[in-house]
Amino acid sequence: MPELPEVETVTRGLNFAIKNLIVKKVHVNRYDLRIKVSKNITSVLNNLKVIKVKRRAKYGVIDLENEYSIIFHLGMSGSIVIDRNNKISLKKHDHIAIDFFKNNSKKFGVRFLFRDPRRFGFFNIYKRNSPEYNKIFKFLGPEPLAANFSVQNLFYNINKRHSNIKSILLNQSIIAGLGNIYVCEALFLAAISPKTIGSNLTYSKIEELYGKIKEVLLKAIKEGGTSIQDHKNISGEIGYFQNYLSVYNREREKCNKCTTLISRFKQNGRSTYYCQKCQK
Numbered sequence: 179m180p181e182l183p184e185v186e187t188v189t190r191g192l193n194f195a196i197k198n199l200i201v202k203k204v205h206v207n208r209y210d211l212r213i214k215v216s217k218n219i220t221s222v223l224n225n226l227k228v229i230k231v232k233r234r235a236k237y238g239v240i241d242l243e244n245e246y247s248i249i250f251h252l253g254m255s256g257s258i259v260i261d262r263n264n265k266i267s268l269k270k271h272d273h274i275a276i277d278f279f280k281n282n283s284k285k286f287g288v289r290f291l292f293r294d295p296r297r298f299g300f301f302n303i304y305k306r307n308s309p310e311y312n313k314i315f316k317f318l319g320p321e322p323l324a325a326n327f328s329v330q331n332l333f334y335n336i337n338k339r340h341s342n343i344k345s346i347l348l349n350q351s352i353i354a355g356l357g358n359i360y361v362c363e364a365l366f367l368a369a370i371s372p373k374t375i376g377s378n379l380t381y382s383k384i385e386e387l388y389g390k391i392k393e394v395l396l397k398a399i400k401e402g403g404t405s406i407q408d409h410k411n412i413s414g415e416i417g418y419f420q421n422y423l424s425v426y427n428r429e430r431e432k433c434n435k436c437t438t439l440i441s442r443f444k445q446n447g448r449s450t451y452y453c454q455k456c457q458k
């Protein structure tokens with residue numbers, strides 16, 4: 179499932195590809211995505227210019243003129259494909275296709291495809307700051323790479339909780355954008371067992387964790403994300419952070435620090451990977 183670095187890779191590429199382009203043709207293959215696609219999406223989008231593409235948590239946001247935004251989520255298997263040569267024909271799982279033209283001309287720019295075989299993702303248009311728009315972002319905590327994410331805030335949120343640290347970090351209202359991969363990795367780098375109860379962690383330990391969360395996310399963005407399953411950038415290229423994973427997806431492989439075999443166990447219904455010796 180795409181997490182912050184994978185979505186960041188997609189939105190950065192998309193911003194570069196479609197910023198300042200104009201929507202000329204919208205084709206909807208399927209309306210029944212996780213959130214139903216608005217029936218008026220084709221008429222509303224037509225002729226609008228893209229202002230910018232950004233990310234919030236695991237959501238991509240395409241800001242357009244006239245106070246409209248597209249919000250999309252890649253779910254489990256979603257991807258965005260940019261065709262610069264107008265050569266790709268629509269396939270079964272291409273639910274939305276948009277042709278963008280160059281500004282003030284009738285010249286083709288790029289074709290945009292929202293592809294999602296398992297349909298856990300969504301893609302829809304919203305009036306900016308409408309109740310429906312705000313509802314999506316309402317309960318999200320701070321961005322871990324933004325200035326308003328502080329050690330004090332993280333400590334406050336972890337310290338008052340009696341659940342395990344892994345589930346606390348997966349809680350999008352405490353910190354936005356982390357999923358299974360980067361929580362496992364950050365906990366390893368900070369030498370914290372995923373089973374540790376939040377309220378038992380000291381301030382200095384949480385300070386270390388805070389630094390490692392930023393470190394792992396920045397490195398993963400630099401590598402274009404982790405491509406273990408479906409993740410690709412908008413040009414169809416994979417990311418490379420899977421080559422730097424310390425614990426995630428490495429069950430029974432040797433820990434890079436101590437050579438103990440990496441363990442995997444089910445925690446809150448999901449696989450947790452960790453080193454029993456390094457993470458106490």
Ligand SMILES: [Zn+2]
Pocket residue numbers: 433434435436437438453454455456457
């Ligand atoms: Zn180890």
